[in-house]
Amino acid sequence: MAGIKAQDDQPEANAGMLGRLARTRMWTTASMALERFWPLVLPLLVVASLFLSLSWFGVFRLMPDWLRIGTLSVFGLAALAALYPLRFFRWPERASVDRRIERANELEHTPVLVQADRLTGSSDGFAEALWREHQKRMAAKLGHLSSDLPRTGVPERDPWGLRTVALLLLVTAFAFSAGPFGGRISDAFHAAPGAPPVPPRIDAWVTPPPYTGKPPIFLTADANRQTDLFEASEGSDLTLRVTGGSGEETLTYSPLDGDTLDIAPQGETTAPPAQRAGVRQFASKLTTDGLLMLKSGDTEIGSWAFQIKPDTAPAISFIGEPKRALNGTLELAYQIQDDYGAVSGKAGFEMLEPQAPNARPLYGEPEMPLALPRKGAKDGAAKTSRDLTEHVWAGVPVRVKLTATDASGQVAISEEKEFRMPERPFTNPLARALVEQRRMLALDANRRDRVLDLMEGVMLRPDETIPNPSHWLALNSVFSRLKQARTDDDLRGVADYLWQIALAVEDGDLSAAERRLRQAQEALKNALENNASDEEIEKLMNELRAAMQDFLREFAERAQRDPNMAQQMPQNGQELRQSDLEKLMDQIEELAKSGAKDQARDLLSQLQDMMNNLQAGRQQRQQQGQQSEMRQQMDKLGELMRRQQEMMNETHRLDQMQRGQRQRGQDRGEQQGQEGQQGEQQQGQGGQMSPEELAEALRQMQQGQGQLRGDLGEILKGLEGMGIQPGEGFGEAGEAMDGAGQALGDAQGEQAVGEQGRALEALRKGAQDMMQQMQQAMQGEQGGSEEGGRQQSSDRDPLGRPRATTGPDFGDTVKVPDEIDVQRAREILDAIRKRLGNALSPEIERDYLERLLQMR
Template sequence: MPKRARPATPAPLEALRRPLALTRAGMVLERGLRAFWPVLSLAALGFSAAAFRLQDYLPAGWLGAALWAGAAALVIALVWGAWRFRWPAPREAVARLDATLPGRPLTALSDAMVLGGNDAASRALWEAHLARMAARAAGARAVAPAPDLAPRDPFALRLTALTALVLAHLFGAPDRVLDVQAPGVPGSAEAAMGPSWEGWAEPPRYTGKPGLYLNSLDGDLIALPEGSRMAFRFYGPAGAIPFEETVSSPAALPEAETGETLQKREFIVERSGIVEVGGPGGRRFEVTVLADETPSVELVGLAERRADGKLAQPFHAIDDYAVTAGRARVSLDLDAVPRLYGLALAPEPREDLVFDLPLPISGSRADFIETLAEDAARHPWANLPVKLTLEVEDGRGQTGSTGAQAIELPGRRFFDPLASALIEARRDLLWSRENRVRVAQWLRAVSYRPDEFIPKYDIYLMLRMTVQRLETGPLTPEVRDEVAEALWQMAELLEDGGLADALAAMQQAQERLSEAIRNGASKDEIAKLMQELKEATDRYIQMLAERAQPEEGPQFGQQQPSQQITGDQIQQLMDEIQRLMEEGRMAEAQELLDQLARMMENLKVTQGQGGEGNMPGNQSMQDLAETLREQQKLSDDSFRQMQEGFGEGAEPEQPGAGEGEQGQGGTGADELAKRQHSLRQQLGRQQGLMPRLGNEPGDTARQQLDEAGRAMEEAEQALRDGDNGLAIDRQADAIEALREGMRSLGEALAEEAGRQQGNPGTDGERRLGDALGGNSAREAPRDPLGRSLGNGERFGAQDEMLGADDVYRRARDLLDEIRRRSGERLRPEDELDYLRRLLDAF
């Protein structure tokens, strides 16, 4: 048998005595808490109950039972904890400390050579290994205990006990825990020592001021908010301590609670006066009442009508402490209503509209400005004269009001003539059911010649059904409301063409995605919600594009002509949101999502890089974008399959293996190859449908798409051959070629749009739409450093290299450009070497 070599250090753990001792002590604490947390929780609850003098309120005979029950529970918990507790062995402390060090050096220092002990080289290598492990062990630090009590206490009982213990020390009498009175005879100890008293003053909670313990006050002057509660306890025989106060209302003065040795007196402070306690140790307090001012509220300007027809009324509220509630009341101003047509009849009784005023979620409520935003567009009083009254209330129940302000209740405006008439008929019907005959006759007259008035057949059918319901059967309030809802829906279809539903679906998708970001949803959930948002946005943009013809008069949801953004820019913004979420930068993603929501609320869309909604090639850009997304997804799936193959330790396929011998891996490769073939055919069809643009960017776009098609074919063949590595490379080439092709196609469309408008511009110009509704502008192409290209294609030195406001974004774009160029194999070797050195440096 070969002789085993001894470790270089006879006692390798001697130098780690202190970290090991601390680690073991932490393990003792950790296991002790796990075993005895019920004991500690019961003890804390018992101490808290005693500190709050629960024993003074227990009925006769209950105190002993409570003590015996508590003691039994403590004994059971103690026995249970002792049975579960295990004292940590020294080797367990060594193992825990060793697990925190790289390479487990403590275990290595305890090892011994089995072979090679007689070889000098082996011994030298072993000594070097031990020296390195000793150096690592020297950096050992004690491991902190980790009780991990949450799984063992799912109901958080320990936290409840801890909270009770803290409150007992703050507000109880912890120094009197052992002072156990006889049941039903509270205060006997104080009675034995002679008469004494205690007093408290508690301001109203809404003031935020702390309570006062009167016995601890040095002075005799007290300033209390109006409505404060004062409470006194008198220990000793009844009437032994004289008491007098002049601060409460005599009518509201409660009777004193009297016991054998304890009397209580509580009252509300209403006015300034004195509170005097006589006898030994008595005090006289001069109480000054701080009046609680009535809150006030005022309108900040008149109510505004938002683009969606909602009411927006800013207001300013003030109180000396805090406004606790507020209401807005809207009542019909019948004297100001023009009594014409359907409004000539007396209106049916209808309750006032009442809205709760918004209050600040955080910060002070003593002085704030908020905006009441409510949707009253469907109310019968919309766009009619009303009286608006705002009222606020403080914690004492006092109210302040703006008084009745005459305004016109904001509601949605309809500019389509038939839609506007339907809304007027709806208003007349809701105004009074006596307008039933008039409204039915008018609707029948409109539906008599539908070709001249009604653009959609489904609206015609809805009109006929509405007329039938008005002319037959009783018009109950329920039927009236159903008819009114049908008229509103017809008006929306005429005005928006379904645009309102598309906008609501898009806003709902945005809200769901924001909620997922706030709640820390998984990547799969966020990806699914992001796809839903893209689909809803695409539907909304498509409907906007269909309605983009010039119309007379203002249109709901439109902006000024200069406030435009292209469909491609919206897609780029959404791609940026998805990229930030994938990188875990949720705060930045939420900011961009909020920006997108604000932008889409009031949008006039022109799709395509050229910024013109009716330009040829817009559909081609959308189709190519979809193909690019599908190709990226296919590349991810190919890479994932290659990783799974490596993880399973799959052997390389033998040249003679047939298709039937490939197993599951072959089946997956065939499926990926079929998807790649389908994408290649899809790209071919899109190339055939592309517009013929006779300019250089258009030719470049076709060349790039041809290159993408060839790369797809090579990727398909590589997938069929089982060479996933080559397939992924060709798919990356296809993705890059698709991006370059789309970029060139966008430039070609922009140039063609400029030519049609009589402003051809230079080669490569782009029309940029301000994402926030700013003016569009033509901008010459720039090099990766942000410098503009001159007419002679020379770099201009007059611009700053990083002129953009966001230098970090510019740096990221520059790094992406360097990476793209370094991957182009046809560039000169010197240039490629320079680009690689740049990447290594940054």
């Protein structure tokens, strides 16, 4: 062939092929340019990413100026050095691009170059036809062309992948820059500003006095920021703490009716160096309404308005007249009113009989602290009984007034009452003589010689007046001690010894047992009022049980020896059973340990009344005829109510058990839906009773409920036979019992409990109505008054329980929590103790929780 001549035009048939070839050349050119440019520009990008990372991390902002300028210079030099390799960049030539395409597609005989070449020299028709045929055949190989990916060679130059570190720092720094501590790019070109002033943090709270039982009020809490007026108790402690700031903060309090008061800081302490600020704390007491304002210079930082709730003074007054209890103790009924409850009270006595001008009494007035009403009681009624028969003022006309003091020291004084101090009656003439001589000596020590003469007269004929030799020896000893006494302490010892001898002459060993019992009761009462620990209460309860057993044993032995006393024991259904006392003391201990101290004190007072009435041994006469029948019907009604209460508790227990089994059945059903039919054998597990046993128990409860309904009908028939018309409460009780029986039959435990509670309440209403009708039908129930303001027919039997003529106790006197209430109280106490044991709890919260435990 003579030569090759270029062809300027391609056939129309190859137009599509040339278009694909052009696009392939374009992508290949870009790929080759990138693989040549990327290694040259990568150092510059690394330097830039490191600069941006340091800027966004806020490093330049923390650097001193000399270090910042030096680092910036290093980055500038590194950037210039990274620009130098860019001068070696060359754009890919067309021939190189074509050869890259041929290598990428593994084409032989350079078919891409053939399409761009052209014939040179002289040309003829045969050569041109031959060249076009050659181009056509080479073009057939270009049907599927693809560009090649760039091969920068960077991984070979950076086998450790250090370039990715710069990228990771850049991404992390960019995310960090959006935070409050992130930096900016301009930080590298600006001098670091001085340390900005720390914005002051304000913490303010008001702590009410502990006796109020109220939690602290956090003035700066988010929930209180929109509060315009805060209500605080009088005497609350205000505390405000300023952390940071300029240190020139001032705090003022502006009462509504007075001049502005400046509250000085308690002192400044240096905070950690990182804070570069001081801590200033202000403290004061809130006594009047006003505005609290915190300023920094002339700028107001915050203000809080207060309305102070004053602590009103307590009020105390008598409820009825002071009276002598059946056993001779002094009973005072009174009412104490105070907004937060009184903390102490006492009775003050004044002797009405005039004494000699030069009299030298050995004893002061009797001391009688008052029991306080339970917290939260609306009426504030309380009662205190104390045995003052041993005091030398016993049997003397006195004037008494009551005083009560609240936690803030305010004192209330009641009106005065005049009465004769209760005294112990002595039937033995010798005991009466000794008590009279003791009183004479104690009221005026100057009459010692007169007492010696009287005692000498008593001992003149011991064979006739002192049949017991041990008593004569004791009198001889006290006579000698009285002659040798020189000081008032010696005379007081003689007076105490005379009292012990008189008790021994009158009662023998029973007085010692009675004294131990009263001391144990008083110790337990004081422990309950002082919130003693569970261990101390358990110890005192054991002492009370032991003293109770000793007293009852001595009382029974004396009753066997004295027929007259045996006749004075309670009759028929009024016996004092040992099991009743044990159950009552167990309830007192359980309530005290569970935190229900008020209910425990009420039951202890009831126990004291029972023992006081038993010690008095007052004989009760049985009612005859119709009154006896009424009493029997009311006793049956009381027993019916007790059985209904027990059935309600049992129904509640079975309902809880049934709910637990239903919940476990649902859990097993969900598990079976996920795992197939496995686990069917576990249906009867996890409960104390199987479903069949529960169903049988509910059926038995239904039968028992039906029996109660029948017993109620018999009682109503008996009352109608005596001419007493049953009230509406009994009809409502019958309907509720029927509903409870139907609910039990349908296994609806919750509904049954509600109906049983409604039946119990209706029974109480009906019983009270019946009692009023019986009292109107009876005659001679109210007699004259005896000594000490007592009536011949009390509403209590010798054991402190309601008389049979007035019916049983329907639960209106003392509210004793049931097992559900006690369990709930335990859960609350456990939750408080658990929270208190958390070392991360704030100190203010821990103080509040400790006050809650002390208020049990």
